[in-house]
Amino acid sequence: MSQTTYQGSCHCGKVRYEVALDLERPVVGCNCSMCGRSGTLLSFVPASEFQLLAGEDALSDYQFNKRVIHHLFCATCGIKPFARGQGPDGTPTVAVNVRCLEGVDVSSLSVHMVDGKAS
Numbered sequence: 001m002s003q004t005t006y007q008g009s010c011h012c013g014k015v016r017y018e019v020a021l022d023l024e025r026p027v028v029g030c031n032c033s034m035c036g037r038s039g040t041l042l043s044f045v046p047a048s049e050f051q052l053l054a055g056e057d058a059l060s061d062y063q064f065n066k067r068v069i070h071h072l073f074c075a076t077c078g079i080k081p082f083a084r085g086q087g088p089d090g091t092p093t094v095a096v097n098v099r100c101l102e103g104v105d106v107s108s109l110s111v112h113m114v115d116g117k118a119s
Contacts, residue, residue: 003049006101010074010081015055017082019096021045027098027109032116034064034071038080040097041106047092050082069095 002024009016021043028042029035035042055074062071069085081100087093098104 008081008100010077010079012077014058014076015074015081016053018051018053019045020049023109026112028114029111030114030116035116040080041099042095043098044093044095047094050094
């Protein structure tokens with residue numbers, strides 16, 4: 001595993017974070033009603049590998065379906081830089097939108113597609 005620390009943000013910069021993750025592993029693309037519309041590419045990390053640097057007060061929370069994932073977006077620019085939830089084992093987890101990370105060429109990433117519509 002080759003973890004690197006990345007800086008991420010929303011479009012306007014009010015929400016900023018850093019995260020340690022391994023982008024040599026596939027990221028997740030999903031066709032559910034939320035991801036399909038927003039085009040997110042996700043990497044899931046333990047909450048301990050994520051640090052919100054600024055913007056907690058700029059985040060709005062949206063939940064749907066089972067209401068177990070907090071889909072967070074910047075109330076100013078509308079970008080969804082990450083979401084909060086729990087892994088299958090109950091561990092606090094952050095789903096990072098890798099499209100919001102600085103210096104990452106998403107066309108070079110391996111994408112694992114998930115059929116969220118079927119869930």
